[in-house]
Amino acid sequence: MSSDPALLFRAVTKAFGTRRVIDGLDLAAEPGEILVIIGPSGTGKSVTLKLASTQLAPTSGTIRVLGRDLAALPPRDLPALRRRLGYLFQSGALLGWKTLAENVALPLAERDRLPPAQIEGRVRDALAEVGLADSGDLYPAEVSGGMLKRAAFARAIIENPELLFFDEPTSGLDPVMSRTIDRLIQQIARARRATCLVVTHDLAGALRYADRIAFLKGGRFLQVATPAELLRRPHPEVQAFLKAQAVEDTP
């Protein structure tokens, strides 16, 4: 593993008014690593993702993204940094008046202003990669939740980002589609050596594809470990969470 992490948090806090959501978070994700954040609802997982993806500024502490200290980053350099990031939003966040192909093409057409022929080829490849080769002409309202997520996935990876963020990538999906998304995350991390930060409630999926799992509660990581370690020696709070999940998953 490289000595320069793709993502680094040092004593990061985040408060909204008087409510402290993130409370002294330390984190380092290496290039090509899949780091999954799990934890109860309302514990700061999505806020952590937004902090790491430059959407929110921390109240205190240091965040380094791909070697750049966000506090020292001039606003004019932010779009250039964001070009190297990909983000899969929980809802997909596709524009309703554009087709799936047009949505996937957005960064290439709107930001990079590539020639249409080049865009078409790359969009076709990206859609094929997520199994939507024949669905590019459909609108978001015409497709299932799984197809929508996969189209959003294609949009997130079309620029070959070095750091990818996934906010509940499998929420609302059936187990088969969840496995497909899990596989895509694994594939993108391994094939392109992209660092993936995943926030999810799907513990079974996380145990399958994560390199490390971080358990967040009360704005702090209670345990950061490989899936094997987490199962072998779980923190008491993690153990309770695992048990609750196991009960939930039992038919």
Next chain:
Amino acid sequence: MTFTREPTPGRIAPLLAALGRTATLAGLALAGLPALFARRDTRADFLRQLYVIGIGSLAVATVVALFTGMILGLQLGIAFRQFSQELMVAFTLSYAMLREMGPFMTGIILAACVGSAMAAQLGTMTVNEEVAALEMMGIDPVRFLVVPRLWAMTVMAPLLSFYTCVLAFLGGALVGYTQLNIPFLQFIGQVLDAAEVKDLYVGLLKAAIFGVLISAISCAVGFATTQGAAGVGASTRRAVILSFLAILIGGYFITRFFYVF
């Protein structure tokens, strides 16, 4: 610039922050004019917005303008008939519509029909994280979403205002002919005699400024939307109320600037 931001605590600070955001948004969108010429997609969206604003408001504007002209014609006719000065109806209608009522009515119609829709659309996009997605892709939401809307509104508002005035004159002339025994062409002739070039250009300028105010307010309110569907509803209502206030207050100061100083 990031427009999907955290709420500002306190009472006065959020108001000032919102005013500052709206003014900044208007400035950035006005400065984004070159994008309409340089970028085919922005231009296409601008043309689409022209259609939405113009055609979408035309039916309402027609009915409102025609009946406003008829009501004004009737009321003024009743008043002026006491002094046997029925023709003054045409003069008064010309002044009222070109200077104030035309742009004012157009502003109100646009705020209600178009501004509310802008706030709702951008609000929905904000709560669905579509605006955040644009920012994450390095696409400027102001250039992508606001520039075409603001410029389309700025171009279309004066045209609609002129159309509203013409329809109101026709409505007034109709009442003049049927109720006050003023020949139709004589009424229109009197309207044109009373109309001054300054009234026309100030009225059109006023409508254009209203277009900027309505679109900037509606887009800023839309971007500031939080809390799901209820938030979108609240934003829509807020955008309409703030636009009405801006039209009234702005209208007063524009009139004062051009006719008092």
